[in-house]
Amino acid sequence: MKRRLVAGNWKMNGTNASMTELQQLAAAYPSASTDILICPPATLIARAADLTADSAIRIGAQDCHPAPSGAHTGDISAPMLADAGATAVIVGHSERRENHDESSALVAGKASAAHASGLTALICLGESLAEREAARTLDIIADQLAASVPDTATDADTVIAYEPIWAIGTGLTPSPAQIAEVHDFIRARLGGRFGPDAAGSFRLLYGGSVNPSNAAAIFAIPNVDGALVGGASLKASDFSPIINALEDAAKAAASSST
Ligand SMILES: O=C[C@H](O)COP(=O)(O)O
Numbered sequence: 635m636k637r638r639l640v641a642g643n644w645k646m647n648g649t650n651a652s653m654t655e656l657q658q659l660a661a662a663y664p665s666a667s668t669d670i671l672i673c674p675p676a677t678l679i680a681r682a683a684d685l686t687a688d689s690a691i692r693i694g695a696q697d698c699h700p701a702p703s704g705a706h707t708g709d710i711s712a713p714m715l716a717d718a719g720a721t722a723v724i725v726g727h728s729e730r731r732e733n734h735d736e737s738s739a740l741v742a743g744k745a746s747a748a749h750a751s752g753l754t755a756l757i758c759l760g761e762s763l764a765e766r767e768a769a770r771t772l773d774i775i776a777d778q779l780a781a782s783v784p785d786t787a788t789d790a791d792t793v794i795a796y797e798p799i800w801a802i803g804t805g806l807t808p809s810p811a812q813i814a815e816v817h818d819f820i821r822a823r824l825g826g827r828f829g830p831d832a833a834g835s836f837r838l839l840y841g842g843s844v845n846p847s848n849a850a851a852i853f854a855i856p857n858v859d860g861a862l863v864g865g866a867s868l869k870a871s872d873f874s875p876i877i878n879a880l881e882d883a884a885k886a887a888a889s890s891s892t
């Protein structure tokens with residue numbers, strides 16, 4: 635059975651003072667039955683990796699350049715992230731797509747670069763509110779999925795995160811039926827491309843205003859294998875209940891399958 639994953643994206647938040655939150659998480663989870671990932675700003679990756687080395691917490695990055703090195707002032711490559719201690723990288727977050735005009739083709743290049751450096755790529759997809767209201771959600775997801783996921787992706791090196799843009803940082807979340815519809819659709823599309831057996835093994839995360847109060851209900855939705863959490867990942871006291879809810883969901887699923 636695939637391991638579920640809860641990932642925290644600190645975005646452009648955190649300084650060395652924030653390492654106390656990470657130390658609390660590392661102390662609380664020396665081991666875990668789910669995968670736990672924290673993606674701090676790049677400035678903190680090396681220190682975060684050192685601090686969490688003896689725990690179940692793994693460290694990821696928030697973006698990478700598609701090239702391994704070169705004249706790209708201000709950018710960071712996937713080999714650099716791996717060298718700093720990252721095991722994963724988020725690519726195609728809507729804030730990168732919007733603020734930096736990133737295309738799905740570029741996102742696929744970043745994902746391939748991540749894979750070449752042994753990093754798991756968390757590839758983000760999601761529709762805007764206008765697109766949802768125009769009933770274009772599944773078309774947008776289909777296009778982003780087709781163009782952002784490299785042909786060489788596997789369930790071992792790629793995670794898909796569905797993040798409706800209108801739910802990010804707003805306190806709004808889609809209904810369980812809306813989340814299920816999109817996750818089922820993603821799973822089916824992956825099946826059409828990579829085969830049904832492989833598609834079943836890809837981990838699909840939901841992201842957008844996940845918090846300690848709604849996590850358990852979200853994790854009970856079919857085809858939700860975890861979450862990509864923004865604001866509620868900044869404090870150990872908020873993130874821990876979300877991790878615990880995912881561990882509970884994993885245990886419930888394991889006991890119902892035996
Ligand atoms: O990467 C995380 C998502 O953008 C969700 O952010 P949020 O949990 O603050 O809504």
